[in-house]
Amino acid sequence: MKFFVDTADVKEIRELNDLGLLDGVTTNPSLILKSGGKIDEVTRQICEIVKGPVSAEVTATEYSEMMQQAKVLAKIADNVCIKVPLTLDGLKACKAIRSEGRLVNVTLCFSANQALLAAKAGATFISPFVGRIDDIGIDGMELIEEIKTIYDNYAFETEILVASVRTVNHVKQAALIGADVVTAPPATLKALVKHPLTDKGLDQFLADWAKTGQSIG
Numbered sequence: 624m625k626f627f628v629d630t631a632d633v634k635e636i637r638e639l640n641d642l643g644l645l646d647g648v649t650t651n652p653s654l655i656l657k658s659g660g661k662i663d664e665v666t667r668q669i670c671e672i673v674k675g676p677v678s679a680e681v682t683a684t685e686y687s688e689m690m691q692q693a694k695v696l697a698k699i700a701d702n703v704c705i706k707v708p709l710t711l712d713g714l715k716a717c718k719a720i721r722s723e724g725r726l727v728n729v730t731l732c733f734s735a736n737q738a739l740l741a742a743k744a745g746a747t748f749i750s751p752f753v754g755r756i757d758d759i760g761i762d763g764m765e766l767i768e769e770i771k772t773i774y775d776n777y778a779f780e781t782e783i784l785v786a787s788v789r790t791v792n793h794v795k796q797a798a799l800i801g802a803d804v805v806t807a808p809p810a811t812l813k814a815l816v817k818h819p820l821t822d823k824g825l826d827q828f829l830a831d832w833a834k835t836g837q838s839i840g
Contacts, residue, residue, distance in 0.1 A: 624798050627675075627784065627806035631658035633668050635809040640672050647675035649728070649750070649786065649806040651706070652682055663699055670700035676747075678728045680706035681716070689716040697725055704728050704747065709737050714744040721745040728784065735769040742779040748804065753797075754787035763787070764796045771800050791815050 625646035628639050631654040639645045648669050655662050666679045679699065681692040689712060693705045704726035707713040717727045721744070728748040729741040733756060741749045751770060753763030770783055782803035788794060791814050797805045 624802065625675075625782075625804040626812060627678075627804055628812060629654070629786065629788070629806045629808050631655050631660070631665050631669070632809070633658070633665065633672070636669055637672050639809060639812060644812075645673060645675070646804070647677065647704075647806075648673050649678040649706070649784075651678075651680050651730070663695075666696070666699050666703065670702050673702070675702065676704040676726050676728075677702055678704045678706040678730075678748075680730065681708075684708070684710070684712065686712040686715050689713065690719060693720050693725070706730050709741060714740055717741065717744040717746050721747070730786070733766070735766065735773055738766075738770040738781075738783075739773055742774060742777075742781040746781045748782050748784040750784045750786040750806075752787035753785055753793055754789040756787075757789070764793070764800065767797060767800050767802055771802065 626644055627647040627649050628636060628645060629649045630636060631650045636648055655665060658665050666677060670677050679696045681689045683689045683692050689707060696703055696705055705720050706728040707716050709729050709731050717729055720727050726747040728750055729746040730750040732738050732749050732751040738749045751766050756763035756766060767785055784804040784806060785797040785802045786806050788805055788807040788811055791811060794805050794807060794815060
C-alpha cells in the first residue's frame, strides 16, 4: 500500500518524507487556505520535497476552465497530479488530461457508480471519502470493498486512493481490502506506529540495559 499525506503543510511533509515512508501528497483548496500560501508556491515546494504524485486541485466547475487551470498546474512540476471533481465536466476533463499523459486524481467520490465512471474516464486515482460517508451513518469502508470488486472484475488500472481518513482503523481496513493508496493527515500516519505494548517493552529493555552498565560503541 502507498502512503500519501493529506496536507499542504510543507514542514509536516518534509518531516514525514524524511522517514522514507511517504509515496505522495494530496492537497485541496481547503488545505491550501490552511497553509496560508499561494497554490503555485506551496505546490512547487511540496513537489521539490516529494518525488511521488502531488495532487493539486482545479477550482473551476466547467470543462474549458478546468482545462485552462490544469495547464497552469501542470507547469509547476512534472510530478503534479491534476485533481478534478467527480462531475460530468470533471470526467470529461479527466479523459482529456490523461490523453496528454498527465496524472489525474478524481475526487469527491461517494458511490461505486461514480468510481466506475472515473475508471472509464481513465483516472489515475479515484478518491472515495470514507470519513464523510461514515458521518452520515453509512460504513465508508463498504464503498472501498465495492470499488475494489468492480475494478478487479474489469481489470481497471485506476488506483483506489482512500481519502477522508479519520482513524488508524481506516488505514488497516483499507489495507485488508486491498486498496492501492491511503491518504491521511500527518497525525494519523504518525499514530500508526503507536502501541502501548511497544512503549512498555522498550522501557523494559532500556531499564535492563542500564543495569548491565554496558555501552555500544
